[in-house]
Amino acid sequence: MSLPPSLWAELAPPAPACPPLEGETQADLVIIGAGFLGLSTALHAAQAGLDVRLLEAAQPGFGASGRNTGFVVPSLKSGLGPAETRALLGDTHADRLLRLVAGSGDAVFDLIAQHGIKAAATRSGWLQPGHSAEAEKRLLLRLPDLRDSGVDAAFLDRDEMRARTGLPGLHGGLRVASGGQLNPLAYARGLARAVIAAGARVHGETAVTAMTPQGKGWRVTSAKGQIDARQVLLTTNAMVGVLCPRMRQSIIPVKVYQVATQPLPAEIRARLLPDGAPVADTRRHTFALRWSEDHRLLTGGMALPLPGRAHRARRRFIARIAGFAPDLPPLEAEYLWSGTIAATLDALPRMIRLEPGLYGAIGCNGRGVALATALGRAIAGLMSGRTAEADFPLPVTPPRVVPFSRLSGLGPYLWLPWSELRDHIDAHPNRKANT
Numbered sequence: 001m002s003l004p005p006s007l008w009a010e011l012a013p014p015a016p017a018c019p020p021l022e023g024e025t026q027a028d029l030v031i032i033g034a035g036f037l038g039l040s041t042a043l044h045a046a047q048a049g050l051d052v053r054l055l056e057a058a059q060p061g062f063g064a065s066g067r068n069t070g071f072v073v074p075s076l077k078s079g080l081g082p083a084e085t086r087a088l089l090g091d092t093h094a095d096r097l098l099r100l101v102a103g104s105g106d107a108v109f110d111l112i113a114q115h116g117i118k119a120a121a122t123r124s125g126w127l128q129p130g131h132s133a134e135a136e137k138r139l140l141l142r143l144p145d146l147r148d149s150g151v152d153a154a155f156l157d158r159d160e161m162r163a164r165t166g167l168p169g170l171h172g173g174l175r176v177a178s179g180g181q182l183n184p185l186a187y188a189r190g191l192a193r194a195v196i197a198a199g200a201r202v203h204g205e206t207a208v209t210a211m212t213p214q215g216k217g218w219r220v221t222s223a224k225g226q227i228d229a230r231q232v233l234l235t236t237n238a239m240v241g242v243l244c245p246r247m248r249q250s251i252i253p254v255k256v257y258q259v260a261t262q263p264l265p266a267e268i269r270a271r272l273l274p275d276g277a278p279v280a281d282t283r284r285h286t287f288a289l290r291w292s293e294d295h296r297l298l299t300g301g302m303a304l305p306l307p308g309r310a311h312r313a314r315r316r317f318i319a320r321i322a323g324f325a326p327d328l329p330p331l332e333a334e335y336l337w338s339g340t341i342a343a344t345l346d347a348l349p350r351m352i353r354l355e356p357g358l359y360g361a362i363g364c365n366g367r368g369v370a371l372a373t374a375l376g377r378a379i380a381g382l383m384s385g386r387t388a389e390a391d392f393p394l395p396v397t398p399p400r401v402v403p404f405s406r407l408s409g410l411g412p413y414l415w416l417p418w419s420e421l422r423d424h425i426d427a428h429p430n431r432k433a434n435t
């Protein structure tokens with residue numbers, strides 16, 4: 001399976017050789033799915049001394065990991081601050097997860113430095129402006145709690161935020177210094193090289209078709225091979241398909257488009273996001289903007305599944321950039337691609353025990369560049385026995401099926417118009433009062 005065309009596919013260095021699995025073999029740990037989560041777990045588990053095989057249906061970075069916006073965001077979804085996380089997880093797990101998230105930007109940039117990964121990565125900080133005066137206030141109130149949990153966040157007032165972004169409609173908000181941006185496909189391919197160098201085997205073009213109990217572990221089967229392993233971990237994210245219905249039913253798949261404009265001149269780069277820090281606001285349907293390494297603007301979002309969807313997404317997201325940054329020349333979407341996010345109802349990731357020795361991790365909710373990297377390191381601790389389940393940052397639970405999971409794919413399309421209306425009302429409160 002080849003990667004769909006995207007800006008990242010154009011710019012990333014080639015993938016390392018990952019020959020398909022053939023014949024019968026054994027391993028300590030089999031990981032299914034070579035996105036950031038599978039790659040990071042494989043790397044850290046191999047470094048901990050496990051004999052690891054990473055099996056990927058296509059090639060490393062084929063899923064959301066090679067198709068995202070490349071924001072390195074040391075934070076959970078914007079509605080999930082420390083207080084909300086504690087209310088959902090309880091203090092013990094919440095404190096551990098918040099610490100993991102606070103260090104997740106460093107986890108990415110440290111790996112890149114350690115393994116010499118060429119991924120156009122910049123630790124430029126990450127900006128989160130409010131989309132309304134109310135949202136700005138909420139971010140300011142959240143600041144002390146974020147700092148207590150280890151996040152290196154600072155508050156920028158409206159004028160500072162506008163000066164840092166060149167975007168006149170934004171409110172004040174947060175700057176998290178350990179965030180930044182990268183080319184996500186290049187990062188995934190660089191991680192795959194690091195995994196191989198650490199002694200694990202990565203098999204591309206190896207779709208796993210079955211997992212069956214075998215002795216004290218599991219037999220994992222693909223078209224041309226099989227592996228017996230003590231432990232198996234599914235990191236198939238939203239692409240889990242028919243392999244494991246219980247994992248599929250535990251998330252809501254959300255299709256998200258990305259557009260990249262034509263390259264823009266230095267004069268515009270000097271006034272729009274001038275320090276190169278990516279920006280993502282607090283809107284429910286987030287407005288996000290960044291520069292690519294070849295000087296294009298990137299943004300994206302969801303589009304309703306109506307006829308001409310891709311064409312409408314192209315026009316809509318270009319118009320969205322122009323709406324936020326009015327003084328730009330006419331923009332064209334030279335690239336358009338899409339990927340699928342695995343969302344959970346509470347926006348928290350899940351560590352799932354399907355059966356003894358058979359695990360799944362899923363639900364990075366659009367925050368997986370940093371979160372999946374850091375979570376992979378923690379999961380490797382669990383798989384190698386260095387971390388006890390009781391000390392893991394998330395509760396290890398059976399899968400929690402999303403209610404009406406067969407219809408859950410429709411949920412985001414009911415959510416979208418409602419959310420955009422609420423975002424609009426938030427951003428124009430006086431207009432609401434006058435109508």
Ligand SMILES: Cc1cc2nc3c(=O)[nH]c(=O)nc-3n(C[C@H](O)[C@H](O)[C@H](O)COP(=O)(O)OP(=O)(O)OC[C@H]3O[C@@H](n4cnc5c(N)ncnc54)[C@H](O)[C@@H]3O)c2cc1C
Nearest residue numbers: 033035036037057063064065068071208237339367368369
């Ligand atoms: C458009 C878009 C924009 C995003 N922007 C950002 C962002 O800017 N910042 C951020 O932090 N997060 C972002 N995200 C979220 C982030 O990309 C994901 O959270 C992260 O990539 C998930 O990584 P993963 O390893 O869990 O899954 P994936 O990268 O989806 O990997 C799953 C892999 O499993 C493989 N697989 C599936 N079934 C099988 C099988 N049976 N056998 C073998 N292999 C199999 C797939 O081929 C795939 O490669 C975005 C997501 C999307 C879609």
